[in-house]
Amino acid sequence: MTDGDVSMEAPEPAARAEPFWYAKFQRNGDWYVIPDSAARLGAAGTFDLEAFNVSGLVRRRSGGANPLPVKNADQESERYELTVRLLDRNGAAAGEGSGTLLVGIDNQTIAPVGAEGRISVPPGRYALYSYIVTPRASQEPTYATIMHPDLRVTADTTTTLDARIGRRASVTIDDPAARGGLSLIYGLTKMDGQSEPLLWASGFDPRFHEVYAASVAGATSDRFAFAQRESRREPEVELFTTGANGFEVNATWFDTSPEPELRTKLTAVHGGQGRPEDLAGIDATGKLVLIELPGTLTNEEAYERIRNVQAAGAKVGMVVTDRPQTLSTASSKASSKASSTAPFTVPTLFSRKASAVKLADAVRRGAVSVSLTTHPVADHRYELAFTAEARVPARLQQRARTKELATVQNAYHGSGSRYVQAALRFFGGALDHRWTFRMRAGVSGTEHFTPGTWSQSTHGDHGALDYLFAPDITLRAGKTTNVSWNKAVTGPGLLGDGPWxxxxxxxxxxxxxxxxxxxxxxxxxxxxxxxxxxxxxxxxxxxxxxxxxxxxxxxxxxxxxxxxxxxxxxxxxxxxxxxxxxxxxxxxxxxxxxxxxxxxxxxxxxxxxxxxxxxxxxxxxxxxxxxxxxxxxxxxxxxxxxxxxxxxxxxxxxxxxxxxxxxxxxxxxxxxxxxxxxxxxxxxxxxxxxxxxxxxxxxxxx
Missing domain, CATH: 2.60.40.10 (Immunoglobulins)
Structure with a gap:
């Protein structure tokens, strides 16, 4: 079972509104993926590593049996208490959304730890990857990834990971159109007995999220590496209020919304909670109608409110909510798109971010002029990586100049769309992620990559039925590489990864x-x-x-x-x-x-x-x-x-x-x-x- 098998089974959408972290690694020949939601299990003491064995999940789906378990380091009798304290950028104890992943370098212990938690571990060497959220009034929070490359535990130990040591991490590109997409911070740890390093990644929107990173002062390891990674394109949604005090709103498409290509100026009005009585007194025709919904609503209840907005004549709807748990979920999106009946037809935006709350407050006081530009498919693409070994480097504000990059002329044959991914080979592993960009099929795109050895993959509108993988290619600065995807003639192929x-x-x-x-x-x-x-x-x-x-x-x-x-x-x-x-x-x-x-x-x-x-x-x-x-x-x-x-x-x-x-x-x-x-x-x-x-x-x- 390869990582490619795993990603085929569950492709992710092209964009994600919320910052996130996850870890991916091999253990006993199986691939595991631990999402950020596992931090709650670590804090509650209910974390079970085998629940995140995606190779085992695929095996069970196909009727296969799991291999017999082997004795892991977390079964050893000698243990010590490790306490991990997280401090945010205000020096306060880190709160909701923060956490740490503990990685056993020499014993393969893998476990999430809460914002300030204790965990019993066997003696050994550990890497710590923290994700620290610092709230800010009326603004997006800041995010810090503080890493300890090699912590030696030989007795009860307390360590502090302080977001205040973090240095601002950012990447500036000389193409102003490519301001959207995904920014990632990676840490990699080589564990004993594994052919590939564990990869820990945190992801952010380069437009809205202020990100910091550092490793603990004086801590280095030949088992550790760090990377900044950018997958950039035009933003899928660009929503601005206009006027002297205009600002950009952090929004994405709601759930099963149509995603048309738009470039329009609108008047935004407040539609309450989208109930008929809320909409009765407003002129919604041709406008952006913003509704505020409690996160306790089910998707079906939310759909009904959006249909009310649609019936009122809105050109665009927008949902602002206080909780994401039951609204705008990827699972409902997948199931609804598989259905023959769409829950609504009006293009509808979604957000729960501070900038959207600011917009809602303004619209509640009166109509607001906004501009909306959407890019359902990308015309620009940048795949960038900046790497270091042993520690997090001091310089994290990077600048990418197109003329210094490698060019890939990707020709996407056929019709519809092609969803693309890329990974840089580094430190014995791959700097990959499972989020895709939607490119237009039937065109040849000029795309830009950091020089290095890259792999690429792409799928069509039907996901797992249409995944194509390319062998690694070495890209050189100032040189152009031509790659054709989905080009005829399609038939049996026996090259590349296998054996088949x-x-x-x-x-x-x-x-x-x-x-x-x-x-x-x-x-x-x-x-x-x-x-x-x-x-x-x-x-x-x-x-x-x-x-x-x-x-x-x-x-x-x-x-x-x-x-x-x-x-x-x-x-x-x-x-x-x-x-x-x-x-x-x-x-x-x-x-x-x-x-x-x-x-x-x-x-x-x-x-x-x-x-x-x-x-x-x-x-x-x-x-x-x-x-x-x-x-x-x-x-x-x-x-x-x-x-x-x-x-x-x-x-x-x-x-x-x-x-x-x-x-x-x-x-x-x-x-x-x-x-x-x-x-x-x-x-x-x-x-x-x-x-x-x-x-x-x-x-x-x-």
Whole structure:
């Protein structure tokens, strides 16, 4: 199970109104993610680490069993009391929202601690990551992340993490449009026995949140690293009051609201709590109607109030509330978007922040002029990182100049949207996060990255069914790298992370990316594929059926130990209006295998076509056309020379086929006045491995 598996199962929205922290790490081979809400469990003494084992969660969803537990350091008999005191930037004891994560460097103890809490721990070395909130009257609070890289506990110990030692952390970009997005502070700790460091991250809005960071004076460790990370774009929502004393309001979209592209000036009026009697006395037509709702309302009750605002004629609604727990939740957003009926149609903003309360106070006294600009998709993108090892550096106010960055020309093929993520490789791990930017598909975007080694991924509007992952690329300052996403032809891909098909003793296991794009980026098989995919996976041994499954991309087959000739056949059809190409894919792989191949990737071949299509994955009709072609094998399998390749083309969805000459590493076809091109190929190598591949509607014609 990889981190990629976890993120596919639960993609996060592109923006988050509230600051947050979380930690991600591996333990005993499983991935764990601890959110900031776990701090309450630590304070109450009810924290259970296994509740945050996301690898185990995915296993249970798929019917697998958890591995047997091993003895952890928190089961040792010798223990000491560790007291962690947090002080805010006023020197007062830190209050609500503050907390600390304790990380065992040499014993793998992981536990959250409350704002001023005690925890019983075995002797050892610990990293401490604190998140300290300092309230400010009529303003957003400030946030400090104070870290102790290496605390030695050999007796009862008290330590104080003081936000007043924090230095202001910020990143300025010379592109004024890229003022929105996400700012993050990272700490990384290398724990004994783990291949990747624990990653602790806190996230903020670069426009509204004042952030500080520091490590305890004199504390350093070769097991510790620090980073500032920026994922920047235009703000999704820019709401300003106008006039001499105008100010920006911290707001995002409410729950299941439509998210149109707007650039408008409005009059904001107060709609009370959105009840009919509150709205009866106001002129709401064409205006922004702000309503104040108690956080105790359910989502359905809130929807009803918003529908009242909609019926009153508002152009835009806005909900200001005192509590977020029951309003504007990601879970309700996901469930409602899956429903065929939207709860309301008026675009509606949401906030509980100090600036929104200030706006509500003003609107309650009388109408207020506001300007509203929204960017549902990004036209600017910056992925930046500033790193240090051993301690938090003294200089945390960074400046990024576009000309000193690396440029990535990301071409997003197809229609709709593409949601993008990136991670910088650093300190043996990855500076990633699970929040995405929504980019416009059908365009090629010029994007900017800090020089370094990065990985990228993207998914379409249908999440886990359409995740694409790219191998790491090294980006250099002043240089441009071109990357194509979702480019035709989509078909089986066997490069990159894997193995996708492997011999495991007397078992053959497969998890095949049958929908890799034309650049070779694999789409990970998804547990949701049954929603739109129909097909099967069948294994034959020396011509005799071993077994068959109605899941086309994954399978587990029990086989004898001795050498035999196998054929693995995958048939898959995707019937969805958002999936116009590669509607049917059939692949038949022939190979030899025995138990002596234990742990080795199977020698599967595939044929990858890379036609010069436009951003709609279309090529010109009524002309001769050349298609670059490659015969590729599963990464890590034994190399062998390709001995043959034949290709055929069809222009009637596979009813009839015509030979397509292969000349070198290209295929020659003659496009007629048709709508689609289908492709069929056969390839073999000197190791007696073969593949037969058919892709219906490989690309379209224009």
């Amino acid at each position: 098909a492997v011999r495991d003793g007397n078992t053959i296991q497969t998890s095949l990316p049958l929908y890799a794009d034309g650049a070779g980026h694999p789409r990970w098989p998804s547990s949701r594929s049954g929603d739109v995919d129909k097909g099967s996976q069948t294994l034959y041994r020396d011509g005799q059926l071993v077994s068959s499954s109605e899941v086309a991309d994954t399978g587990t087959f029990d086989v004898p130990a001795d050498t035999a000739r196998y054929q693995l056949v995958c048939d898959i059809a995707r019937t969805a209006d958002w999936w116009p190409l590669s509607t049917k894919v059939n692949a038949a792989w022939t190979f030899r295998s025995s138990a002596a191949d234990n742990g080795k990737p199977l020698p599967l071949l595939t044929v990858r076509f890379a036609p010069d299509v436009d951003l709609n994955n279309a090529a010109p009709a009524n002309r001769a056309f050349t298609i670059p072609v490659e015969v590729e094998r599963q990464t890590g399998s034994a190399p062998a020379r390709v001995t043959s390749l034949t290709v055929e083309a069809s222009y009637d969805d596979g009813a009839t086929w015509q030979p397509a000459p292969v000349i070198g590493r290209t295929v020659r076809v003659q496009h007629p006045a048709a709508r689609y091109v289908s492709l069929r190929a056969k390839a073999a190598d000197a190791g007696d491995n073969q593949v037969e591949l058919t892709i219906i509607r490989a690309y379209q014609l224009r």
